[in-house]
Amino acid sequence: MRQKIEPINCAIIGCGNISEIYIENILRFSNLKLVACADIVKEKAEEKGTKYNIEVSDVENIFQSNDIQLIINLTNPSSHFDVSLQSLKQGKHIYSEKPLALTFEQASLLIETAQKEHLLIGCAPDTFLGGSWQTARKIIDDNWIGKPLSSTAFMLCRGHESWHPSPEFYYQKGGGPLFDMGPYYLTSLVFLLGPVKSVFAKGKINFNIRTISSQPLYGQKIHVEVPTDIHAILSFENGVICSLIMSFDTWSHHLPFIEIHGETGSLSLPDPNQFGGKILFYNQFKKEWSEFPTCFDYFTNMRGLGICNMAHAIQTNSYYCATGELALHIVEIMEGIHKSVEEQKIISLTTSPSRPDLLPFEYLNHIP
Numbered sequence: 102m103r104q105k106i107e108p109i110n111c112a113i114i115g116c117g118n119i120s121e122i123y124i125e126n127i128l129r130f131s132n133l134k135l136v137a138c139a140d141i142v143k144e145k146a147e148e149k150g151t152k153y154n155i156e157v158s159d160v161e162n163i164f165q166s167n168d169i170q171l172i173i174n175l176t177n178p179s180s181h182f183d184v185s186l187q188s189l190k191q192g193k194h195i196y197s198e199k200p201l202a203l204t205f206e207q208a209s210l211l212i213e214t215a216q217k218e219h220l221l222i223g224c225a226p227d228t229f230l231g232g233s234w235q236t237a238r239k240i241i242d243d244n245w246i247g248k249p250l251s252s253t254a255f256m257l258c259r260g261h262e263s264w265h266p267s268p269e270f271y272y273q274k275g276g277g278p279l280f281d282m283g284p285y286y287l288t289s290l291v292f293l294l295g296p297v298k299s300v301f302a303k304g305k306i307n308f309n310i311r312t313i314s315s316q317p318l319y320g321q322k323i324h325v326e327v328p329t330d331i332h333a334i335l336s337f338e339n340g341v342i343c344s345l346i347m348s349f350d351t352w353s354h355h356l357p358f359i360e361i362h363g364e365t366g367s368l369s370l371p372d373p374n375q376f377g378g379k380i381l382f383y384n385q386f387k388k389e390w391s392e393f394p395t396c397f398d399y400f401t402n403m404r405g406l407g408i409c410n411m412a413h414a415i416q417t418n419s420y421y422c423a424t425g426e427l428a429l430h431i432v433e434i435m436e437g438i439h440k441s442v443e444e445q446k447i448i449s450l451t452t453s454p455s456r457p458d459l460l461p462f463e464y465l466n467h468i469p
Contacts (some may be wrong), residue, residue, distance in 0.1 A: 107411040108134040109192060109194075112163045114184055115175035116140040116149045117196065119404070124153050125404035130413045133171075139163050141176075152390050160184075164191045171415070173408060174198060180205040189214045189222070194415060196223040196408045199284035200435070201428035203275035208432040212425050221415055224428030226285050227407025229292040230460050231376025233399035237361075237368060238293055238459060246384065247364030249294060252335075252343035254359045256282045257351035262313045269323050271349070272311060277327035278347035286433045289359060289373040290335070290343060296453045297434050299336045304328030304442035307350045325429060333438045338453065345438075368393075376403050397460070410460065410465070422457040430454045442452055 111133055113120060117140070121316040127135050137158040137190065140146040150157035163169055172188040174181055174197040182202040202208040215222040218366045228234065236326050238369055242248060256278060261268040291297065307330055311323045327428045336342055346356075359370040365385045369380020377400025382393040399406060407423035414421035430452040437448040 106132070106416045108132050109170050109175055109415055110134050110136050110168050111125035111171040111408070111412075112137040112139070112158070112166070112169045113149075113173045113175055114139050114160055114163060114188075115177070115180075115198075115200055116142075116145040117175065117177075120149060120175045122402055123405045124149060124155070124175065125410075126403060127173075127229075127408065128153065130405070130409040130412070132409060132416060136169060137163055137166070147300070151204065155403040156170060162197065164188065164193070170194060171196065171408075177270060178203060178280070179270065181432070185211050185222070186214060186350070189218055189220055189355050192218065192220070194221045194411070196411055196423075197225065197428075199225040199428070200280055201425065202432060203280070205429070205436045207434045210431045212429050220331055221411060221421070222425035223407055223421065224408065224425055225404070225423065226288050227283060227404065227410075227423045228373055228376050229289050229293040230399065230406045230410065230422060230456070231403065232395045232400045233375075233377045233380055234289060234292065234373070235372055235459055236393070236395040237370055237380055239294055239396065240368060240380070240382070240393065241361065241363075246361065246366035246368060249339065249341050249361055249363045251362045252290065252294065252341055252360060253357070254286045254290060254343060255287055255354070255356040256358075257346060257348040257354045257356065257391075259352055260311065260329070260349035262311050266315060266317060268313060268315065268318075272323045272325040272327065272329070273409045274326050277329055277331075278349045279331055279438060281326070283347060283435050284428075284431050285373040285389045286345065286347075286359065287434050288427065289370075291335075291427065291430065291454070292457050293361060294337050294341050294397065295339050295456045296430060296452075297335050297336065298338045299332065299447050299449045300434060300437045300441055301447045302331055302438040302441040304331040304439075306330075314402055322406075328439070328442055331438060333441070376400055413461075420458060420461065422460060424454070424457070426454045427457060
């Protein structure tokens, strides 16, 4: 008989908008036990604690608790580094919302600290663990489109000031379309194609001042600090060249999310901010687009699936997919793109993580 493994006690720091889906999913995972939540705005933590019957604590108590093994960092991106570093220094494993940090230097220090303390560090996004992305990876690995040659990736919208209750950060250092949505696109591309070798980019600020039209800050002005219209060329180690456009300055468009083009066929893939979606396939014989059936599970919003996978790794000393090393590479890509915009030159990257494996099946019994 297999010995029963006790669940990992975890706590959430940061009880904003994104925390709700994390909490709902974590409560489903049998290898995780959510024991506390905290937020710098105590009312937010109290709201989540009441709704989901979770103990409300404060950040320092969570850091100091001997009962908590894993901290889930859902704070504002500008706080990711400080909260994650303090967690590691207190002997806690850490899983952070994206991005891992706002600079490559900060992200590197987190990885070094985790290694020094013999702790695991993981990071969102984990959408690439969804059924559509796992299927897309198998399509490529099984040679359905031949050797990948090129790719395109597009994320264009009109920004967040029309709907987000506090959109200022999206236009400050560490924000913009690249650091906001880039991790979804770049993580999916690295999962499918492997690490990026170098980047070159053009970018600009089209609107220096933006007006908030959402509540409660309706009418307030935002001074834009980062490029909101970025066009980049990514050169992958395997020879693939990807054209990437990220914009907060576009009213509408008909561009696909991500496409991969190979020697014998092409893939058109869904929104990388989602776990599922339609996969379209074209090859040299059929010569028409058709939907490719998915062969993996998880298509709904399963944010936290990467935490479940990481908890299994903590329990069994095994592999997990959404690693800190992967997140570090994503931060270096994004910082490299911004640096290329400023310096107008090709930026070579120093990190080269392995492509994440397909989601292991051994721990799936943790998920009802």
